[in-house]
Amino acid sequence: MEILVLGVWAVLSEQHNNHIRHVSTYFDLSTGTVAFQNFERKFTLSTLNSDAVMKNIVRALGMLALLVLGAFNNAGTTKYKVRKIIIDAGHGGYDSGALGKFSKEKDIALQIALELGGILKKHMQDVEVVYTRQTDVFVTLHGRAKIANKKNADVFISIHCNATPKGDAAYGTETYTMGLHTSRHNLEVAKRENEVILMEDNYQANYQGFDPKLPESYILFSLYQNAYNDNSLKLAQNIQHQFESRVGRKSRGVKQAGLLLLWKTTAPSVLVEVGFITHPQEEKYLNSKSGQAYIASAIFRAFRDYKNELEANS
Numbered sequence: 107m108e109i110l111v112l113g114v115w116a117v118l119s120e121q122h123n124n125h126i127r128h129v130s131t132y133f134d135l136s137t138g139t140v141a142f143q144n145f146e147r148k149f150t151l152s153t154l155n156s157d158a159v160m161k162n163i164v165r166a167l168g169m170l171a172l173l174v175l176g177a178f179n180n181a182g183t184t185k186y187k188v189r190k191i192i193i194d195a196g197h198g199g200y201d202s203g204a205l206g207k208f209s210k211e212k213d214i215a216l217q218i219a220l221e222l223g224g225i226l227k228k229h230m231q232d233v234e235v236v237y238t239r240q241t242d243v244f245v246t247l248h249g250r251a252k253i254a255n256k257k258n259a260d261v262f263i264s265i266h267c268n269a270t271p272k273g274d275a276a277y278g279t280e281t282y283t284m285g286l287h288t289s290r291h292n293l294e295v296a297k298r299e300n301e302v303i304l305m306e307d308n309y310q311a312n313y314q315g316f317d318p319k320l321p322e323s324y325i326l327f328s329l330y331q332n333a334y335n336d337n338s339l340k341l342a343q344n345i346q347h348q349f350e351s352r353v354g355r356k357s358r359g360v361k362q363a364g365l366l367l368l369w370k371t372t373a374p375s376v377l378v379e380v381g382f383i384t385h386p387q388e389e390k391y392l393n394s395k396s397g398q399a400y401i402a403s404a405i406f407r408a409f410r411d412y413k414n415e416l417e418a419n420s
């Protein structure tokens with residue numbers, strides 16, 4: 107504000123020092139008005155050479171415009187922006203994930219992840235998309251989290267398929283945030299997704315001796331608190347809302363479970379179970395081009411709403 111005042115004053119006074127040296131100029135950003143105050147010697151602008159005054163007014167307005175633009179640019183850099191999203195296709199390589207009748211979780215997850223990344227790159231060019239894998243390769247859980255943490259991710263979205271034991275006809279979508287499970291099913295999901303660490307070398311060292319098969323291990327997460335909880339929840343709710351209201355999928359809700367992947371990630375993070383590969387119709391849907399496009403577009407819209415909401419409130 108002072109810079110604006112000084113700027114206007116300096117330009118106006120430069121060539122008319124004799125006339126307006128006693129004038130202090132006040133520019134009010136909130137009302138957009140310029141006021142002259144504290145006249146010690148009365149004068150009007152008409153007493154000054156009108157050409158010179160016009161020239162100086164134009165210069166003053168020019169400087170003002172630059173200063174105002176500068177102020178807005180500054181505001182832009184200090185405001186919170188969601189700029190980087192990590193898209194994590196679950197499993198890969200020799201870790202197939204859950205199996206359906208004719209397909210594997212790792213393939214569905216990768217196809218949806220790539221579809222989502224494609225939509226983001228096309229429609230949100232201010233957001234950088236980083237994949238944890240773009241091909242059929244094995245990536246450790248801590249390796250995935252490391253990519254997100256190293257890249258200073260603003261959002262981490264992991265894509266998976268759900269599964270149930272034979273005879274269970276469960277179907278629909280769930281989105282998980284990190285926390286303590288409140289049902290047996292949520293614990294089973296966490297166990298299944300965490301058990302992939304058993305395929306990793308040195309998993310005991312990398313996960314502090316965590317045994318994904320032992321329910322007792324999960325007590326650790328009852329103490330879990332994280333600065334990203336609120337935002338993770340917001341994003342998870344948006345995703346489930348999109349699945350249910352825009353894509354016509356059954357929403358099984360936003361859930362919490364002790365997921366090592368989310369535990370290791372220092373960013374708002376969710377794990378999306380996009381459907382049950384063990385449910386015959388859902389398996390077909392998950393493998394169809396249109397099904398994958400619907401799922402990816404729902405996650406995209408949920409992310410867009412999350413981004414807009416956060417940026418508007420910052």
Ligand SMILES: [Zn+2]
Pocket residue numbers: 196197203204211266267299
């Ligand atoms: Zn999985």
